[in-house]
Amino acid sequence: MRILVLGAGVVGTTSAWYLRAAGHEVTVVDRQPAPGLETSFANGGQISVSHAEPWANPHVLPRLLKWLGRRDAPLLWHWRPDARQWLWGLRFLRECLPGRTEANIAAIVGLALYSRQQLQQLRSDLGLEYDHLQRGILHIYTDRDELAAAMTAARVMARHGLDREIVDVQTCLAIEPALAGAAHLLVGGDYTPSDESGDAHLFTRALAERAAAAGVVFRYATEIERIASRGNRVAGVVVGDSQGPALLTADAYVLALGSYSPLLARPLGIGLPICPAKGYSATLTLADTAAAPSVSITDDERKLVFSRLGNRLRIAGTAEFAGYDLGLDAVRCQALIDRTRQLFPRLEITGEPTYWCGLRPATPSNLPCIGRSRLDNLWLNTGHGTLGWTMACGSAAALADLVGGRRPAPEFPFLRG
Structure with a gap:
């Protein structure tokens, strides 16, 4: 599938990596000029x-x-x-x-x-330093x-x-x-x-480089304006960059924008408790x-x-x-x-x-929102609170399993697959 990931923080970047590893064609969109420059930038490590x-x-x-x-x-x-x-x-x-x-x-x-x-496992396989x-x-x-x-x-x-x-x-x-x-x-x-401990920003940047080398397309400095829907599906994402507005389309979409996720989800009738x-x-x-x-x-x-x-x-x-x-x-x-x-x-x-x-x-419970939303082709990987860096790789691997119709390994109340 062609999948559009919204957000290039540690959660969005790991999502892109695992989805690409599962064989999908992945594009990541973020308003910042590089990965991991918002909540992933200088957290507790x-x-x-x-x-x-x-x-x-x-x-x-x-x-x-x-x-x-x-x-x-x-x-x-x-x-x-x-x-x-x-x-x-x-x-x-x-x-x-x-x-x-x-x-x-x-x-x-x-x-x-x-x-x-x-x-x-990812650190061992890729030789990541952070x-x-x-x-x-x-x-x-x-x-x-x-x-x-x-x-x-x-x-x-x-x-x-x-x-x-x-x-x-x-x-x-x-x-x-x-x-x-x-x-x-x-x-x-x-x-x-x-x-363990480590620099989440350095990790995100290093993984984004490996993901790009593996075929993931990153569109930086691109403002995500709204998600357009038709019926029970996402029709595309309206974005704006130096070239002007555009509609990006894919077969599936992943919302991984952290605290900003509810602002895009709310007009779609999706109330995220974030x-x-x-x-x-x-x-x-x-x-x-x-x-x-x-x-x-x-x-x-x-x-x-x-x-x-x-x-x-x-x-x-x-x-x-x-x-x-x-x-x-x-x-x-x-x-x-x-x-x-x-x-x-x-x-x-x-x-x-x-x-x-x-x-x-x-979220009130500290449980992130991971899985399919009420729209058939919109997936969520957001709401990790203080544990975004801790849960990033597992959340992304589980999301890739859900998208591929597989049961994720951890015991966790995922959203409908």
């Missing part, structure tokens, strides 16, 4: 199956009350007169029920484990209640095949000696040795690597991750619900640096931090 506990869980409600009114809160909600935002919030509260949270964890772990395997490290992910805790909640989630994940083990403070320091200066803050942690959640990052250039972490770290209390990317340290996380605003809040940027200094007081950097923000496509 973790391949984190251990981050499978969704934001919506029974323990988050008291935290939300604690965070109200704080500009530097891990989760900041800007109320707007938007019925869709309020409906998303109500759905989020429903997903906090214990039974729903456990079911969501099971589905996320299943897809994420499969995705990590696919990534490892500052990746296979040293696991260490979750640290500075609050005993947070640690207790994490133990509950870790037990659920263990039942579904994830090697997430609870560790004491001394073991945390043995795993990552760079935390020695913050030993007095820690109460414990958990460690997933099979998790809300943009702005995440922040700071990238530091290391003057001396000795005091910097080499194991990727998740600070669950502050909802931050720390990933070593070559001679850089990436600090990323938090969620700000402010619509499609991409402005950088200086208070939230400074909070990243302040926490970094608390945990790594001996860290030495050169130059100034590089700040960035991107819109993560968050």
Whole structure:
């Protein structure tokens, strides 16, 4: 089939690769001049199956009350007169029920484990280099209640095949000696040795080059204006570039535009439960690597991750619900640096931090939307929230199976095939 993929982020690019590998003729369209320049550009860098506990869980409600009114809160909600935002919030509260949270964890772990395997195979087959490290992910805790909640989630994940083990403070320091200066803050942690880290942008760029060499056509600097439908099928996609407007047609279409997916789906009568959640990052250039972490770290209390990317340290996380605003809040940027200094007081950097923000496509359950939409030839691969980099390869491989009429390997509630 001729397939048109909308979006050249990590999810769209991996979709294009696996669809091409399945024998399809693939074209990718993106408004940016190169791949991976939006939400995939400067994210946390973790391949984190251990981050499978969704934001919506029974323990988050008291935290939300604690965070109200704080500009530097891990989760900041800007109320707007938007019925869709309020409906998303109500759905989020429903997903906090214990039974729903456990079911969501099971589905996320299943897809994420499969995705990590696919990534490892792809890296081996293609020799991809993207500052990746296979040293696991260490979750640290500075609050005993947070640690207790994490133990509950870790037990659920263990039942579904994830090697997430609870560790004491001394073991945390043995795993990552760079935390020695913050030993007095820690109460414990958990460690997933099979998790990884790496630069999602470098990966996306490298894979796009390989995909182009394999025959995938990339149309960059092309604005996607709308999806045209006829009956229960997509008739084409209206785009605009330096040559003017055009109608691109194919046999099938894949919507992989992250937070922008609902804007194109809504006129087609497809309501995607996706809300943009702005995440922040700071990238530091290391003057001396000795005091910097080499194991990727998740600070669950502050909802931050720390990933070593070559001679850089990436600090990323938090969620700000402010619509499609991409402005950088200086208070939230400074909070990243302040926490970094608390945990790594001996860290030495050169130059100034590089700040960035991107819109993560968050669903209330944290489950992405993967599979066929209500239109027969429109497929979805979107809504991955904080786990787009973690789930990208598995989501794309599963989508290629669905398009080809095959049952995907992971146990996951895919949309109708």
